[in-house]
Amino acid sequence: MFIARRLLASAALAGLLVSPAYAASQQEITDALIGALTAAGAEKIAYDGPAVDGDTLTYGKISFTFDKPAEPGEDPAGPYDVTIDQLVLTGADIPADADFSAASIALNGLVATSTDGVARLAEAGVDNLVVVAPTDVREAVTTLDSFSASDFRLESEGKAVVTVDTLAGTASDYVGTQPRHQDVAVKRIVFDPAALPDPAAGQQLSAIGYDKLIFDFSSKMDWNVEEEVLEVENVTIDGVEIGTLTMAMSLGGITPEVFEAFNKRPEPDFGALTGTTLSAATIAFTDKSVTGRILEKQAREAGTDAASFANQLAAVLPLMLSSLGNPAFQTAVATALGDFLKNPRSLTVTAAPAQPVPFVEVMAIGQTAPQTLPDLLNVTVESGQ
Numbered sequence: 001m002f003i004a005r006r007l008l009a010s011a012a013l014a015g016l017l018v019s020p021a022y023a024a025s026q027q028e029i030t031d032a033l034i035g036a037l038t039a040a041g042a043e044k045i046a047y048d049g050p051a052v053d054g055d056t057l058t059y060g061k062i063s064f065t066f067d068k069p070a071e072p073g074e075d076p077a078g079p080y081d082v083t084i085d086q087l088v089l090t091g092a093d094i095p096a097d098a099d100f101s102a103a104s105i106a107l108n109g110l111v112a113t114s115t116d117g118v119a120r121l122a123e124a125g126v127d128n129l130v131v132v133a134p135t136d137v138r139e140a141v142t143t144l145d146s147f148s149a150s151d152f153r154l155e156s157e158g159k160a161v162v163t164v165d166t167l168a169g170t171a172s173d174y175v176g177t178q179p180r181h182q183d184v185a186v187k188r189i190v191f192d193p194a195a196l197p198d199p200a201a202g203q204q205l206s207a208i209g210y211d212k213l214i215f216d217f218s219s220k221m222d223w224n225v226e227e228e229v230l231e232v233e234n235v236t237i238d239g240v241e242i243g244t245l246t247m248a249m250s251l252g253g254i255t256p257e258v259f260e261a262f263n264k265r266p267e268p269d270f271g272a273l274t275g276t277t278l279s280a281a282t283i284a285f286t287d288k289s290v291t292g293r294i295l296e297k298q299a300r301e302a303g304t305d306a307a308s309f310a311n312q313l314a315a316v317l318p319l320m321l322s323s324l325g326n327p328a329f330q331t332a333v334a335t336a337l338g339d340f341l342k343n344p345r346s347l348t349v350t351a352a353p354a355q356p357v358p359f360v361e362v363m364a365i366g367q368t369a370p371q372t373l374p375d376l377l378n379v380t381v382e383s384g385q
Contacts, residue, residue, distance in 0.1 A: 024092070024093050024094040026050060026052055026057050028094065029057060029089065029092045029093075029094075030050060030057070030059075032094070032100070034047075037064055040066075041066050041067065042064040042065065042066055042082075043064065043065045043066075043067075044063070044064055044065045045062075045063070045064040046061070046062070046063045046064070047059050047060070047061060047062040047063070048060040048061045048062075050089075055090060055091050055092075055103075056088060056089070056090045056091075057088070057089045057090075057092060058086065058087070058088045058089075059084075059086070059087045059088075059089075060085065060086050060087075061083075061085070062082075062083065062084040062085075062087055063081070063082065063083045063084075064082055065079050065080065065081050065082070066079060066080040066082065067079045067080075079114065080112050080113065080114045081112070081113045081114070082110070082111070082112045082113075083109075083110070083111050084107060084108070084109060084110050084111075085108050085109025085110075086106075086107070086108040086109060087105070087106070087107050087108075088104075088105070088106040088107075088108075089102050089104075089105055090102065090103045090104045090105075090106075091103030091104065092105075095130070098130045098131060098132050099131055099132055099133040100129075100130070100131040100133075101129060101130045101131070102126070102128075102129050103127070103128060104125065104126065104127050104128075104129075105125060105126045105129060106123070106124075106125045107121070107123065107124045107125070108122070108123055109121075109122065110124070116156070117154060117155050117156040117157070117161070118153075118154075118155040119152070119153070119154050119155075120151075120152065120153040120154075120155070121149060121151070121152050121153075122150055122151035122152075123148075123149065123150045123151065124147075124148065124149040124150075125147065125148050125149075126144050126146070126147045127144065127145045127146045127147075128143075128144055128145040128146075129142070129143075129144045130142070130143045130144070132177075134265065135265070136265060137264060137265055138260075138263050138264055138265055139263045139264075139265055141177045141263065143171070143174060143177055143179075144171060145170065145171065145172065146168070146169065146170045146171070147167075147168070147169050148166070148167065148168045148169075149164075149166070149167040149168075150165065150166045150167070151163075151164075151165065151166075152164040152167070155195075156195055156196060156197060157195075157197065159192070159194075159195035160190075160192060160195055161191070161192060161193075161195040161196055162189070162190065162191055162192075163188075163189075163190045163192075164186060164187075164188065164189050164190075165187045165188035166185075166186070166187045166188075167184075167185070167186045167187075168184070168185050169182070169183060169184040169185070170182070170183055175223075175225045175256060176256055177259075178223065178256060178259045179223070180222065180223045180224070180225065181220075181221070181222055181223075182219075182220070182221045183218070183219065183220045183221075184217070184218065184219050184220075185216075185217070185218045186216065186217040186218070187216055188214065188215075188216065189214070189215040189216070189217065190212055190213070190214050191212060191213040191214075191215075192211075192212045193205055193212075193213075194211070194212075207297055208290070208293040208294055208296075208297050209293050210241075210242075210293075213239065213242065214239065214240040215237055215238060215239045215240070215242075216236075216237075216238045217236065217237055217238075218234060218235075218236050218238075219232070219233075219234065219235040219236070220232075220233045220234045220235075221233065223254060225255075225256065228252060228253055228254050228255050229250065229251065229252055229254065229279075230250075230251045230254040231248075231249075231250055231251075232247070232248060232249040232250075232251070233248050234246065234248065235247040235248065239288070239290070240288075241288055241289050241290075242288055242289070242290045243285055243286055243287045243288045243289075243290050243291070244285070244286045244288065245283070245284070245285050246282075246283070246284045246285075246286075247281075247282065247283050247284075248280075248281065248282045249278070249280070249281045249282075250278075250279040250280040250281070251276060251277065251278060251279065252276065252277035252278075252279050252356045253275040253276040253277050254276060255275075257272065258272045258273075258275075258276065273359050273360065274358075274360055275358075276358070276359045277356035277357055277358050277359065278351070278353070278356065278357050278359060278362060278377070279353070279356045280350075280351060280352055280353075281350070281351040281377075282348065282349070282350045282351070283348070283349045284346060284347070284348040284349070285346065285347050285348075286345070286346045287340075287344040287345060287346065291340070291341070291344035292306065292344055295309055295310055295341070307342075310341040310342050311342065313338075313341050314334075314337075314338030314339075314341050314342060315338075317333075317334040317337055317338050318330065318331070318334045321333055321334055324371060325370075325371035326371045326372070326374055326375070329374040329375070329379065332380065332381050333381050335383075336381040336382055336383040337381070337383070339383040339384060340383040340384070343383075343384065345383070345384045346383065346384060347381070347382070347383050348381070348382045348383075349379065349380070349381050350379065350380050350381075350382075351377040351378065351379050352377075352378050352380070353376065353377050353378050354378065357376060357377060361376075362376070362377070
């Protein structure tokens with residue numbers, strides 16, 4: 001993730017060293033890219049090329065080093081040595097109304113090596129990228145039509161801890177710098193705890209019958225700027241032989257000014273939330289065996305069977321939930337969760353307020369009278385739907 005953030009920062013800075021008033025030459029584009037990498041913290045930069053074919057620039061055998069700064073609460077983990085087999089820019093320019101643009105960018109064969117391990121990315125690409133560099137009062141602004149990546153590997157001691165087959169996304173129908181429609185799909189995320197130096201995580205998973213965890217992720221967002229409504233749809237995490245978690249949300253009062261406020265520097269303007277509202281939200285989990293596996297493990301440790309253990313848990317749920325301070329809601333949750341434990345199928349939590357609720361009201365009540373939030377938001381909990 002550190003390398004990805006650094007490379008994105010480099011793209012954002014790419015136009016800073018040349019004038020935006022005219023079409024840039026290949027040398028100006030090259031100088032800008034190298035300057036951007038340097039500004040982002042890269043050292044010992046080397047590359048071949050570029051080879052020029054019309055409006056396409058191809059760079060080969062790129063290499064540089066990043067010294068990773070320590071994250072809050074972490075020790076430094078640098079330097080990172082980065083190599084890229086090939087970087088291809090098509091239609092790159094420094095336009096008058098932005099700091100960098102390209103019809104397409106394609107990257108092949110990225111390898112980032114540090115004392116923590118090795119990150120590998122076979123391919124990545126972006127179409128119709130436009131970058132406006134950051135200023136003292138706002139962050140960088142990036143627009144694009146699509147992005148993709150394939151065959152990502154995070155390795156430790158030569159073993160793949162995490163792999164990702166593909167990542168793809170699109171953004172379209174922009175209002176200013178914000179798209180009306182966005183979607184992202186990540187296919188086959190595989191986590192192999194056996195590849196970690198510490199065997200504890202692998203032992204915990206194997207105890208419930210998993211050698212690896214395999215997921216897909218997808219999400220979709222639609223923004224109706226005229227009605228000021230943002231629909232967060234079909235956010236899905238689908239785990240093989242685990243379960244499927246889906247989330248959706250409808251937000252009101254989402255104007256272009258709200259997005260601009262969250263892009264301000266030195267920090268976002270959270271006052272922009274004053275006019276935003278929550279209209280509806282849903283979280284649902286469909287079980288594909290993980291609940292039964294956990295119950296069986298815990299039942300073995302307690303010297304009983306899974307069905308008996310589930311009944312015991314269901315029986316004590318009312319007492320465990322008494323701290324919520326909302327008797328009617330406690331009963332509804334205990335009933336639904338107890339039914340789910342006895343017969344794991346699905347569990348759905350829905351917020352459907354009679355009218356949109358301002359976020360500032362939700363936050364205020366969450367601090368002063370949290371037990372009333374389920375009633376304010378008309379929260380229901382259902383099992384087996």
